Each structure stands twice: as structure tokens, then as C-alpha cells.
């Protein structure tokens with residue numbers, strides 16, 4: 001599943017002895033782009049295409065996922081890189097690799113995890129309503145996902161209401177945080193950080209959507225305790241970060257932010273932070289990764305961490321309509337939410353940035369964030 005796909009390059013990344021394994025590519029391309037993809041796919045008899053329907057204008061098939069079927073199990077990869085050389089060459093990307101999920105024992109039940117990862121993955125793939133995905137739906141159904149410790153946070157284009165209102169976008173994240181997140185006492189006033197590679201039209205003030213809607217969901221806590229909203233920090237490379245990067249100004253091609261949109265929201269730069277990753281030696285590797293987290297005021301601990309394809313936009317996270325009874329989403333997005341409890345801890349410590357059982361991810365940038373200069 002991806003947005004930009006170079007099929008000959010993708011096939012060439014396989015080890016030679018696996019290079020003709022059947023490959024289904026799920027894309028959202030139309031018109032000339034679709035024709036180009038079909039022409040490339042025709043070069044390989046083992047490659048098939050599935051076009052995701054995009055019924056919401058301006059929506060994209062942004063999801064970046066691989067489902068790998070082995071003789072002894074299935075593995076899910078959710079990541080942030082397009083399937084083109086430049087996305088894997090000199091940028092900072094994020095990849096979540098699942099454990100190998102074994103086949104279900106014949107008589108056993110549905111094989112899901114306490115985070116309902118399997119249920120949510122099936123719900124997401126079913127949303128495509130595509131015959132060519134039926135084979136993969138049955139593969140997933142036949143496997144045991146009980147070792148999955150992350151929550152799936154998906155976006156599917158459409159107007160979601162009623163029983164589907166909290167199934168996608170920022171309302172799904174809010175729902176999971178309300179059920180399994182930190183207590184409001186545990187993270188009172190803990191700031192939220194949004195890090196992304198593209199920005200949509202967010203309105204004339206942060207109150208238009210960013211803090212009134214998105215931050216409300218990001219600051220949800222267990223139980224219904226409402227609390228004053230925490231600070232929201234944004235992270236997006238400034239002009240000098242891009243100019244001084246490994247790719248130079250060319251990195252800007254993957255940091256789309258239209259000047260017309262930027263002119264309508266000058267407030268954005270006043271709450272923005274630079275891209276710094278001295279901790280990983282990746283300050284010069286421009287970010288295409290997208291992450292969202294909630295941290296303690298001293299930035300030493302995290303209450304949760306999300307890796308996703310979703311940029312800072314209403315198209316990706318959704319926009320409430322009809323007095324909050326409906327969520328309008330334009331794009332397909334997919335991400336994973338890490339909460340401490342499934343990993344046997346009550347908080348994630350940033351300091352030990354070396355992944356192990358209770359620190360299942362690396363924070364890909366320096367904390368505290370570094371504000372833009374005036």
C-alpha cells in the first residue's frame with residue numbers, strides 16, 4: 001500500500017531468489033499516473049494492481065503499509081516512506097515492523113490482541129471494498145495477532161457518523177486514549193508534539209481546527225475528566241534546515257507546503273520548531289517521518305507515541321461536521337499508537353533511546369524542541 005510507487009525499483013529491492021513472489025500494489029493513482037503504473041506493472045507477470053477508490057476530492061492514498069505472507073506466518077509493516085529510491089536514500093523515515101504472526105491453531109478463536117489490532121486492520125482493509133483484497137483479508141483472518149502491542153490508527157475517506165464516528169482519524173486516537181491512555185492526573189499539563197512533513201490549510205488561527213479539534217483529541221485521557229488543554233508544539237524543518245540538509249533545497253520536494261496556504265496562516269511559524277536529530281546523527285537527513293507524542297514537561301518521559309503517514313492536515317486527521325456528529329476524512333492514512341501498558345510499563349523514558357522490551361521505539365529527534373528564530 002503506498003502513494004508514490006516505482007515498480008521496477010521496488011522489484012529490484014527484493015533478494016534475487018524472491019524477486020518473482022506475487023506482489024499486489026495498492027495505490028490511489030488516476031489518469032496518467034495510473035496509466036504509467038499499469039505500464040510498469042505489465043513488465044512483471046507477478047505484479048498486480050489495486051486502485052483504492054478516492055471519492056473525497058483532494059484525498060490521497062497516503063497509507064504506507066506492507067503485508068508479507070510467509071510459509072510460517074504473516075508480518076505487517078506500517079511506515080512513512082514512498083516506494084521510490086529518494087525516500088529511502090537520505091531522509092529520516094519511520095518503520096514499525098510487527099512480530100511474525102503465526103497461523104491460527106485450527107480450533108482456536110479469532111486470534112486478536114488486547115489492542116484489537118487484528119479487528120482494526122480487517123476493518124481498514126474492508127473499507128477499500130475491493131475484490132482484489134479478499135485474498136489478504138482471508139490471510140489475515142487465518143493468523144494469530146495476539147502478540148500485537150500497538151493500536152492501529154487509520155483514516156479512511158468519507159463522512160463517518162453514528163457507530164463509525166470514532167473509528168477513524170483523530171476521533172479514533174481520542175477513543176483509544178480515553179479507554180487506555182494515561183489518567184488526567186498523570187499527565188496534567190504534559191505538552192503534545194506534532195512532527196510532520198506537510199501542512200494543510202488549518203485556518204486563520206490555531207483555534208480554527210488545530211487546538212480546538214486536533215489538540216482536544218490528542219490531549220484526551222482515561223476516563224472523562226476534562227482538563228485544560230496542554231501546549232502544542234509543532235516540528236517542521238525551517239528553510240535553513242532544508243538548505244543545509246544532505247539533499248539541499250531538493251528535500252523540499254518531499255516537504256510540500258504551498259505558499260498560498262502558508263500566507264493564510266502566518267501564526268504557524270510562531271509555534272514551530274526546527275528539525276534537530278543530533279541524538280541520532282540525522283539532523284541533515286530531512287524528515288519524511290510523521291510522529292505525534294505527549295511528553296512530560298521536562299521531556300524525559302512520554303505518555304504515548306504515534307508513528308503514522310498522517311501529516312498535519314484536516315484531510316488526514318478529519319474535520320468535525322454537523323456539531324461534532326460527523327467526521328469528514330479525505331485521505332487513506334495508517335499509523336500505530338504506542339501506549340506504555342501493553343509494553344509492561346507506565347511511562348516511556350526518552351533517555352534510554354535504545355529500543356528494548358519496554359522501550360519499543362526510538363524518538364527520532366532531539367527533545368526539547370528548538371523553536372524557529374524570530
Ligand SMILES: O=C(O)c1ccc([N+](=O)[O-])cc1C(=O)O
Nearest residue numbers: 003004062082197198254255256
Ligand atoms: O510522500 C507522500 O506520501 C506525500 C504525498 C502528498 C503529500 N501532500 O499532498 O501534501 C504529502 C506527502 C508526504 O507524506 O509528505
